[in-house]
Amino acid sequence: MSNHKIxxxxxxxxxxxxxxxxxxxxxxxxxLLGSRDLGRVQAVAKELxxxxxxxxxxQLDVNDPESIRAAAKWVEAEHGRLDVLVNNAAIIPEGDTAVSEIAANVLRQAFETNVIGLVGVTQELLPLIRKAPGARIVNLSTSLASFTQVADPASRMSTVRTLGYNSSKAAANMVTVMLANELRGTDILVNAADPGNCATEMxxxxxxxxxxxxxxxxxxxxxxxxxxxxAEVHTDTGRLPW
Ligand SMILES: NC(=O)c1ccc[n+]([C@@H]2O[C@H](COP(=O)([O-])OP(=O)(O)OC[C@H]3O[C@@H](n4cnc5c(N)ncnc54)[C@H](OP(=O)(O)O)[C@@H]3O)[C@@H](O)[C@H]2O)c1
Structure with missing residues (x-):
C-alpha cells in the first residue's frame, strides 16, 4: 500500500x-470535506x-445515520480505507445555558451532535480506519471540557455557563480515551485537540x-x-490535563 493518506x-x-x-x-x-450542506462544502472544496x-x-450530517452510512460506503468504494479521521463537527446549541436553567431539548441537541454524532461517524468508519496502516483519529476538544480548568475558580473557564457544550465535549473526551484504550495494541492512535479560542462563527x-x-x-x-x-489531549503548547 502506498504512503499516500486519505x-x-x-x-x-x-x-x-x-x-x-x-x-x-x-x-x-x-x-474529504464533510458538511451537512453539500453545496456549501463544494464551494469550499473548489477554492482549495x-x-x-x-x-x-x-455530504455528511453527523446527526443522520443514513448520511453517515452513505459517506462511509462512498469512501470504501472510492478509496478502500481511511488513514485520518478528524471529528471536528460540533455545535453550541441555541439556548445553551447554566445547569439550573437549561431546557432538556437544548442539552439533548448538544449530545446528539457532539457525542452521538461523533460516535456514529467513528463506528461507521472504523472498519475502513482499521484497513489503513497507522491510522490516526483526532477529536476536537475545548478547555470548556477540562475538569481541571472548569473546577478552578481562577480560570475563565469556570465562568462560562454552557452546560450543553461543556458536558457534551467532556463526554467526547471520554469517547477519545475509551476508543484509544479499545485500540491499544493496534497501530491506530486516538487523541483530542484543543484549538484554543479561535475567531470563527462558534x-x-x-x-x-x-x-x-x-x-x-x-x-x-x-x-x-x-x-x-x-488517549491524550493536546494544545499547540503540548499536553493538557483532562
Ligand atoms: N472556535 C473556538 O474558539 C473553539 C474552541 C475550542 C474548541 N472548538 C472546537 O473546534 C471545532 C470547530 O469549531 P469552529 O469554531 O470551527 O465552529 P463553527 O465555525 O461553528 O463550524 C462548525 C462546523 O461544524 C459543522 N456542523 C455542525 N453540525 C453538524 C452536523 N450535524 N453534521 C456535520 N457537520 C456539522 C458545520 O458545518 P455545516 O453547518 O456546513 O454542516 C461547521 O462546518 C468544534 O468541535 C468546536 O467545539 C472551537
Whole structure:
C-alpha cells in the first residue's frame, strides 16, 4: 500500500474544520470535506482545489445515520480505507445555558451532535480506519471540557455557563480515551485537540486566535509518528490535563 493518506474532516465547510482540511491537503493528503450542506462544502472544496489541493466535498450530517452510512460506503468504494479521521463537527446549541436553567431539548441537541454524532461517524468508519496502516483519529476538544480548568475558580473557564457544550465535549473526551484504550495494541492512535479560542462563527469573531492557528494542533495529532501519544489531549503548547 502506498504512503499516500486519505483523510476525512467533519464540519469542514467553515472555521477550524476548513483550515484542518486545508493544512492536511497542503501536506499532500487527499482530503474529504464533510458538511451537512453539500453545496456549501463544494464551494469550499473548489477554492482549495484552485490552490492545487487534492480535496473532495461530501455530504455528511453527523446527526443522520443514513448520511453517515452513505459517506462511509462512498469512501470504501472510492478509496478502500481511511488513514485520518478528524471529528471536528460540533455545535453550541441555541439556548445553551447554566445547569439550573437549561431546557432538556437544548442539552439533548448538544449530545446528539457532539457525542452521538461523533460516535456514529467513528463506528461507521472504523472498519475502513482499521484497513489503513497507522491510522490516526483526532477529536476536537475545548478547555470548556477540562475538569481541571472548569473546577478552578481562577480560570475563565469556570465562568462560562454552557452546560450543553461543556458536558457534551467532556463526554467526547471520554469517547477519545475509551476508543484509544479499545485500540491499544493496534497501530491506530486516538487523541483530542484543543484549538484554543479561535475567531470563527462558534468562537466569536473577536477571539484571539485564527482558525488556522487552532487547526494546527489537530493536524499535528493527525500526523504523529507511530511512537506518538494516544488517549491524550493536546494544545499547540503540548499536553493538557483532562
Ligand atoms: N472556535 C473556538 O474558539 C473553539 C474552541 C475550542 C474548541 N472548538 C472546537 O473546534 C471545532 C470547530 O469549531 P469552529 O469554531 O470551527 O465552529 P463553527 O465555525 O461553528 O463550524 C462548525 C462546523 O461544524 C459543522 N456542523 C455542525 N453540525 C453538524 C452536523 N450535524 N453534521 C456535520 N457537520 C456539522 C458545520 O458545518 P455545516 O453547518 O456546513 O454542516 C461547521 O462546518 C468544534 O468541535 C468546536 O467545539 C472551537
Amino acid at each position: 483523510a476525512l474532516v467533519t464540519g469542514a465547510s467553515r472555521g477550524i474544520g476548513r483550515e484542518i482540511a486545508r493544512q492536511l491537503a497542503e501536506l499532500g493528503q487527499t482530503v 482545489a484552485e490552490d492545487g489541493l487534492d480535496v473532495t466535498a461530501i 468562537g466569536g469573531w473577536d477571539a484571539p486566535r485564527t482558525a488556522s492557528q487552532g487547526a494546527a494542533v489537530a493536524v499535528h495529532l493527525a500526523t504523529v509518528p507511530a511512537d506518538g501519544p494516544t
